[in-house]
Amino acid sequence: MTSLHSSKLIQSACAYCGVGCGVLIETDGASITGVRGDPDHPANFGRLCTKGSTLHLVAAQTDARALYPELRSERGAARERVSWDSALDHAASRFAEIIHTHGPDAVGFYISGQLLTEDYYVFNKLAKGLIGTNNVDTNSRLCMSSAVTGYKTTLGADAPPACYDDIAATDCLFIAGSNTAYAHPIVYRRIEDARKANPGLKVIVVDPRRTDTAREADLHLPILPGTDVALFNAMLHVMLWENMADTDYIAAHTSGFDALRATVREYSPEAVAGLCGVPAADIITAARWFGKSPATLSLYCQGLNQSSHGTDKNAALINLHLATGQIGRPGAGPFSLTGQPNAMGGREVGGMANLLSAHRDLANPAHRAEVAALWGVDSVPATPGKTAVEIFEAVARGEIKALWIACTNPAQSLPNQTLVRAALAAAEFVVVQEVNAFTETAEYADLLLPATAWGEKEGTVTNSERRITHLQAAIAAPGETRPDWEIAADFAQRLGVLQGKPADRLFPYTNVEAVFNEHRESTRGRDLDITGLSYALLDQQGPQQWPFPEGAATGKARLYADGVYPTADGRAKFANPRYLPTAEVINTRYPLHFNTGRLRDQWHGMSRTGMVARLFSHVETPALSMHADDMARRSLKDGDLVRVKNPRGELLVPVEASEEMRVGQVFMPMHWGGRYMSGFGVNTITADQCDPVSRQPELKHAVVQVEKAPLP
Numbered sequence: 001m002t003s004l005h006s007s008k009l010i011q012s013a014c015a016y017c018g019v020g021c022g023v024l025i026e027t028d029g030a031s032i033t034g035v036r037g038d039p040d041h042p043a044n045f046g047r048l049c050t051k052g053s054t055l056h057l058v059a060a061q062t063d064a065r066a067l068y069p070e071l072r073s074e075r076g077a078a079r080e081r082v083s084w085d086s087a088l089d090h091a092a093s094r095f096a097e098i099i100h101t102h103g104p105d106a107v108g109f110y111i112s113g114q115l116l117t118e119d120y121y122v123f124n125k126l127a128k129g130l131i132g133t134n135n136v137d138t139n140s141r142l143c144m145s146s147a148v149t150g151y152k153t154t155l156g157a158d159a160p161p162a163c164y165d166d167i168a169a170t171d172c173l174f175i176a177g178s179n180t181a182y183a184h185p186i187v188y189r190r191i192e193d194a195r196k197a198n199p200g201l202k203v204i205v206v207d208p209r210r211t212d213t214a215r216e217a218d219l220h221l222p223i224l225p226g227t228d229v230a231l232f233n234a235m236l237h238v239m240l241w242e243n244m245a246d247t248d249y250i251a252a253h254t255s256g257f258d259a260l261r262a263t264v265r266e267y268s269p270e271a272v273a274g275l276c277g278v279p280a281a282d283i284i285t286a287a288r289w290f291g292k293s294p295a296t297l298s299l300y301c302q303g304l305n306q307s308s309h310g311t312d313k314n315a316a317l318i319n320l321h322l323a324t325g326q327i328g329r330p331g332a333g334p335f336s337l338t339g340q341p342n343a344m345g346g347r348e349v350g351g352m353a354n355l356l357s358a359h360r361d362l363a364n365p366a367h368r369a370e371v372a373a374l375w376g377v378d379s380v381p382a383t384p385g386k387t388a389v390e391i392f393e394a395v396a397r398g399e400i401k402a403l404w405i406a407c408t409n410p411a412q413s414l415p416n417q418t419l420v421r422a423a424l425a426a427a428e429f430v431v432v433q434e435v436n437a438f439t440e441t442a443e444y445a446d447l448l449l450p451a452t453a454w455g456e457k458e459g460t461v462t463n464s465e466r467r468i469t470h471l472q473a474a475i476a477a478p479g480e481t482r483p484d485w486e487i488a489a490d491f492a493q494r495l496g497v498l499q500g501k502p503a504d505r506l507f508p509y510t511n512v513e514a515v516f517n518e519h520r521e522s523t524r525g526r527d528l529d530i531t532g533l534s535y536a537l538l539d540q541q542g543p544q545q546w547p548f549p550e551g552a553a554t555g556k557a558r559l560y561a562d563g564v565y566p567t568a569d570g571r572a573k574f575a576n577p578r579y580l581p582t583a584e585v586i587n588t589r590y591p592l593h594f595n596t597g598r599l600r601d602q603w604h605g606m607s608r609t610g611m612v613a614r615l616f617s618h619v620e621t622p623a624l625s626m627h628a629d630d631m632a633r634r635s636l637k638d639g640d641l642v643r644v645k646n647p648r649g650e651l652l653v654p655v656e657a658s659e660e661m662r663v664g665q666v667f668m669p670m671h672w673g674g675r676y677m678s679g680f681g682v683n684t685i686t687a688d689q690c691d692p693v694s695r696q697p698e699l700k701h702a703v704v705q706v707e708k709a710p711l712p
């Protein structure tokens with residue numbers, strides 16, 4: 001790809017969702033003056049959605065920036081500006097003291113899928129390699145960890161096997177738990193294009209709500225919350241009954257099918273129709289379209305992942321692809337859509353409590369030894385680290401005493417906010433490394449460290465289709481802001497001195513490319529081998545998909561075309577999931593299902609999109625969506641203020657009738673925090689029960705009661 005620096009167009013990628021659209025940043029050298037879609041980027045070919053096309057308006061909001069380190073002398077005191085030396089020396093001294101007194105697991109790091117891969121790599125090495133704790137986890141735990149465990153359970157590796165081009169090549173698109181039109185708009189544009197080009201393309205959407213995506217489908221299955229496994233098992237039941245299974249593929253490339261076949265015998269469409277809340281005939285139609293199509297592609301996201309049985313839901317869907325041989329061919333395969341821009345990159349460097357570099361597993365002694373050798377440390381600790389929700393529970397219990405939060409806003413985004421806020425208030429020492437000085441989490445910072453923002457930093461991200469893009473800095477960093485990887489490495493140096501450890505040898509990086517090169521070497525021989533990539537190659541040839549080993553001319557568009565899987569016997573493994581109810585079950589006291597999801601024009605906790613006035617033109621204020629019958633039963637009319645209550649707390653919010661909702665279910669967008677509504681916002685009442693394998697919380701379901709609020 002030609003360098004565009006001279007024309008003041010800088011190559012980058014969108015800072016929002018995992019579609020990973022290429023962006024050209026327009027700059028006058030001092031500021032970011034505009035953005036446009038990169039016509040050469042294979043993720044979007046020049047298109048941007050409403051969020052991506054306003055990135056420059058966020059960059060222009062400099063008033064909210066954290067520009068200098070700030071430290072408070074004691075709780076309750078105001079933070080005061082300090083030098084970087086003072087800030088990081090103080091942080092190193094507090095961490096060293098706590099580690100010396102209470103051990104390495106008394107500290108923790110909570111990082112973000114918004115960080116670049118290089119940032120993630122350094123934080124992971126800092127925690128696991130230098131300090132000796134696996135207490136490093138990420139907000140990607142909230143969006144993707146069930147997709148990871150779903151892939152690993154069945155296909156053997158955390159690797160989405162399909163690519164965006166498969167949307168144009170498929171004959172049946174099975175969209176489960178994804179409002180693609182809102183959450184991944186540029187992927188949805190591809191779906192619209194594919195339908196125009198192929199009028200025979202069948203689109204099935206599985207979603208409790210009649211979203212924009214569901215409304216446009218050929219078949220919408222509005223299942224009751226949490227019944228996905230029952231639905232998928234029933235579809236497999238039909239496929240077997242009607243001889244749609246690819247018995248040759250099953251025999252040649254899989255294991256474990258007999259046990260699954262025995263299980264799905266009891267999941268006839270008639271048996272599960274009432275449980276799932278959809279007609280048996282629609283389940284049969286979905287199974288026929290999926291199973292008989294020349295090529296079926298599944299797109300799925302938080303509806304499967306944010307569940308106390310997310311691993312099972314992912315695996316049950318992948319079972320359908322394995323049973324019908326719908327994988328490894330153009331237009332066929334299971335394809336998880338990634339929520340955040342670099343949730344994939346974080347997984348690649350092992351930036352989660354249970355992972356190690358290059359898709360290695362913490363639980364595997366050989367993998368721990370390999371990473372210790374790569375890093376030049378004696379060992380990597382075997383004790384499992386705390387995952388996202390667990391970190392804050394451990395802080396609340398006083399087990400984790402010092403917490404470092406980078407590039408994420410847990411005081412808005414984690415479920416059960418009352419517990420999260422109490423934990424942050426009780427922690428002995430909280431470091432917040434942020435672009436924006438005014439997030440809900442920054443209020444709890446004893447030490448606020450200013451980080452460079454999108455457009456000011458260099459590094460790489462990986463999107464949903466395993467494609468790595470090299471982002472370049474368009475403008476100089478303002479104030480005393482520093483790149484996230486550099487802050488972490490500088491802190492590591494100082495902590496190492498206090499602990500008598502060779503941190504200068506472990507963190508020798510003089511620039512961000514040195515971090516990338518070390519990460520690249522860690523992938524040698526692994527499923528995501530990128531030893532053939534370099535910053536120079538990414539700049540010259542454009543974004544590339546992994547694997548891209550040394551000597552390769554290109555990356556791989558799709559995986560498992562040869563039917564060989566990265567498992568001990570080379571076979572994909574059928575999971576054998578059974579339906580289990582949601583963690584919370586409706587009852588007379590809390591009779592309604594509460595669901596959360598995205599708006600089209602907002603992003604996460606709105607710390608960025610909330611700065612752009614035009615992004616409120618789609619939806620201006622928070623509201624609870626409810627079926628008209630449920631409103632009538634409570635004598636409610638549009639705009640009435642209601643209390644939405646459960647044992648974790650309550651919200652005060654206007655209600656509105658919505659044709660998207662089924663009777664018995666209510667919905668609120670995930671974005672609205674305490675700045676826009678009562679209490680701590682929507683996550684006051686969301687559930688923090690987690691999937692037992694992925695440890696992803698069930699943000700998509702809680703039980704609530706809704707009552708008319710008395711007039712003040």
Ligand code: SF4
Nearest residue numbers: 014016017021049052
């Ligand atoms: Fe950004 Fe996602 Fe929109 Fe693309 S689809 S412009 S990556 S928010």
